Amino acid sequence: MDIKVGDKVKVKPHWNWPDGAMGTIRGPLFPSATEDDGMGICEGCLRTIETEKGSIAFVYVEFESSIEDGDGDGPYPAGEVEVEYVELL
Numbered sequence: 001m002d003i004k005v006g007d008k009v010k011v012k013p014h015w016n017w018p019d020g021a022m023g024t025i026r027g028p029l030f031p032s033a034t035e036d037d038g039m040g041i042c043e044g045c046l047r048t049i050e051t052e053k054g055s056i057a058f059v060y061v062e063f064e065s066s067i068e069d070g071d072g073d074g075p076y077p078a079g080e081v082e083v084e085y086v087e088l089l
Contacts, residue, residue, distance in 0.1 A: 001083060001086075001088065003025055003045055003046070003059055003083065003086065003088065004025065004045060005025055005026060005027055005045045006024065006025060007024070007025045007088055007089075008022070008023075008024055008088075008089040009022070009023055009024070009025060009059075009061060009086050009087060009088055009089060010022055010086070010087045010089055011023060011061060011063075011081050011085055011086060011087075012085045012086070012087060014082075014085045015070050016069055016070045016079075016081070016082075017067060017069060017070065017079065017081060017085070018070050019067050019068070021061070021063045021064065021065070021067050022063070022064045022065075022089075023061040023062050023063040023064055023078070024061065024062050024064075025045050025059050025060070025061060026045070026060045026061070026062050026078065027045060027060065045059055045060070046058065046059060046083070047059075047060075047080070056082060057082070057083040058080045058081065058082055058083065059080070059081055059083055059086060060078060060079070060080055060081075061078060061079060061080075061081050061086070062077065062078040063076070063077060063078055063079070
């Protein structure tokens with residue numbers, strides 16, 4: 001998926017953001033992340049980390065309306081979302 005800063009997206013409901021949301025892609029939350037600091041690699045608007053099960057890519061989404069996370073914390077105006085749960089509009 002070719003995601004870039006400014007794209008409008010739908011966050012599909014999942015374990016971390018159970019209510020889903022509409023939002024806008026922003027720059028990475030950790031723009032200077034490196035493998036050495038354990039924060040992953042940032043390229044464009046993506047942050048990718050390596051796990052024992054493979055790579056996981058994240059984007060930072062500014063939500064149209066603040067939402068709670070899967071633990072009931074928040075509401076948050078923005079948050080990191082795994083790319084697999086993001087749909088371009």
